Amino acid sequence: MSALVCTECQARHPLTAPIWRCRCGGLLDIVHTPKLDPAAVAKLPPTPHAQPITMGEGFTPLLPIKLERVRFLAKLDQLFPTGSFKDRGAAVLMSQVAALRIRTVVEDSSGNAGCAIAAYGARARIVCHIYVPSANSPGKLAQIAAYGARLHRVPGTRQNTADATLAAAEKAYYASHVWNPFFFEGTKTWAYEVCEQMGWRAPDAVVLPVGNGSLLLGAAIGFRELRDMGIIGDVPRLIGVQAEGCAPLAQAYKQGLAEPTLVEAAQTVAEGIAIAAPVRGRQILEAIHASRGTVLTVDDDALAAVQHALAQQGLYVEPTAAAGPAGVVRVRQLGVLPAGATVVTSLTGHGLKTLHA
Numbered sequence: 001m002s003a004l005v006c007t008e009c010q011a012r013h014p015l016t017a018p019i020w021r022c023r024c025g026g027l028l029d030i031v032h033t034p035k036l037d038p039a040a041v042a043k044l045p046p047t048p049h050a051q052p053i054t055m056g057e058g059f060t061p062l063l064p065i066k067l068e069r070v071r072f073l074a075k076l077d078q079l080f081p082t083g084s085f086k087d088r089g090a091a092v093l094m095s096q097v098a099a100l101r102i103r104t105v106v107e108d109s110s111g112n113a114g115c116a117i118a119a120y121g122a123r124a125r126i127v128c129h130i131y132v133p134s135a136n137s138p139g140k141l142a143q144i145a146a147y148g149a150r151l152h153r154v155p156g157t158r159q160n161t162a163d164a165t166l167a168a169a170e171k172a173y174y175a176s177h178v179w180n181p182f183f184f185e186g187t188k189t190w191a192y193e194v195c196e197q198m199g200w201r202a203p204d205a206v207v208l209p210v211g212n213g214s215l216l217l218g219a220a221i222g223f224r225e226l227r228d229m230g231i232i233g234d235v236p237r238l239i240g241v242q243a244e245g246c247a248p249l250a251q252a253y254k255q256g257l258a259e260p261t262l263v264e265a266a267q268t269v270a271e272g273i274a275i276a277a278p279v280r281g282r283q284i285l286e287a288i289h290a291s292r293g294t295v296l297t298v299d300d301d302a303l304a305a306v307q308h309a310l311a312q313q314g315l316y317v318e319p320t321a322a323a324g325p326a327g328v329v330r331v332r333q334l335g336v337l338p339a340g341a342t343v344v345t346s347l348t349g350h351g352l353k354t355l356h357a
C-alpha cells in the first residue's frame with residue numbers, strides 16, 4: 001500500500017493526508033511499489049495524476065557536450081516553463097495540493113523553486129506566499145511576483161528565510177521542495193527520462209549540483225525504482241557537486257560523517273546551492289554512499305569559466321547551473337571514474353534568470 005512514512009518514528013499516514021511533516025516533526029517519505037512497462041511507454045505515456053496541473057513540461061533534450069576535452073551528456077533542464085528543473089517537482093506537488101483542495105501554500109527558496117511553485121500555483125489558482133532572501137537574483141524575484149505570488153523578502157541568510165517560512169508553515173500548507181515528499185515524486189522523472197533516452201539503460205554516473213538535494217534525491221529515488229522493477233541493472237554512481245564556499249555535504253563526506261557538518265553561511269555565485277544546513281542531509285549522504293558515489297566542490301572561478309564555455313557553445317545557464325558540468329570536469333581531473341564511463345549531468349537553470357550577474 002502506498003503511504004507517507006515518517007523517517008523518524010516510522011508512523012504511516014495516508015497519501016491524502018494534508019500534512020507536510022509527521023506529527024513528531026519528522027521528515028516524510030513516500031513508499032509505493034512502482035510499475036512501468038517500457039514497451040507501453042513507447043506507445044502511450046502513462047497518466048500519473050487524474051487532474052494534473054501541467055504545462056506540458058518534461059522530456060528535456062539529452063545533449064552530448066564536450067568541455068575541456070571531457071565528453072558527457074546533459075539534460076537541458078533550463079528549458080522548463082519557468083527556466084529551471086524545479087518545474088519537475090512543482091508540477092507533481094501542486095497537482096497534489098490542488099487535489100487536496102488546499103487554497104493557500106507557503107514556500108521558501110533561493111528563487112527557482114519559488115518561481116516554479118508560483119507558476120504552477122497560478123495555473124491552479126492557489127495563493128502562494130513565497131519567502132526569499134532579499135539579496136538573491138532580482139530577476140527571480142520579479143518572476144515570482146509576475147506569477148501573482150505574494151513575495152516575502154527576508155533580510156539575512158538563506159537560513160533566516162527558511163526559519164521565517166517554518167513559522168508561517170504553522171498556519172498554512174508548506175509546499176516545500178525540501179520537506180514535502182511529493183516534490184521528489186516529480187524530480188525523480190529526471191532519472192526515468194535519462195534511462196528512456198539512453199534506450200532504457202542507466203549511465204555509469206550522474207553528476208548533479210546539490211544544495212538541499214531536490215534533484216539528487218529525486219534522481220536516487222527514480223534510479224532505485226527502475227532497478228527494483230528490473231529495468232536497469234544498478235543505480236549509477238551519484239556524484240554531488242557543492243560550491244567551495246558552502247560545502248556541508250562535501251565536508252561530511254570527506255570526514256566520513258553521516259550528517260552534514262556545520263558551516264558558516266557562505267558567499268558564492270552559486271546561490272541555488274548555498275545551503276548551509278540541508279534538512280535532508282543525512283538522506284543525501286546515505287544515497288551517495290549506497291551508490292558508491294562522492295561529493296566534490298568547485299570554486300566560483302571554475303563556475304564562471306564553465307558558464308562562459310557553455311555560452312560559447314550556445315548554452316546560456318545561470319552560475320549555479322554551471323556546477324554540474326564543472327563537476328564533470330573535476331571528476332575527470334580527480335580520476336574518480338574509469339575512462340570511457342558514461343556520465344550525465346543537468347543544466348539546471350537558465351542564464352536569463354541572472355542577467356544582472
Ligand SMILES: Cc1ncc(COP(=O)(O)O)c(C=O)c1O
Binds near residue numbers: 110210215216272349
Ligand atoms: C539552478 C539550480 N541548480 C541546482 C539547484 C540545487 O537544488 P537543490 O538545492 O534542491 O539541491 C538549485 C536550487 O535552488 C538551483 O536553483
Ligand SMILES: [Zn+2]
Binds near residue numbers: 008026
Ligand atoms: Zn514521525
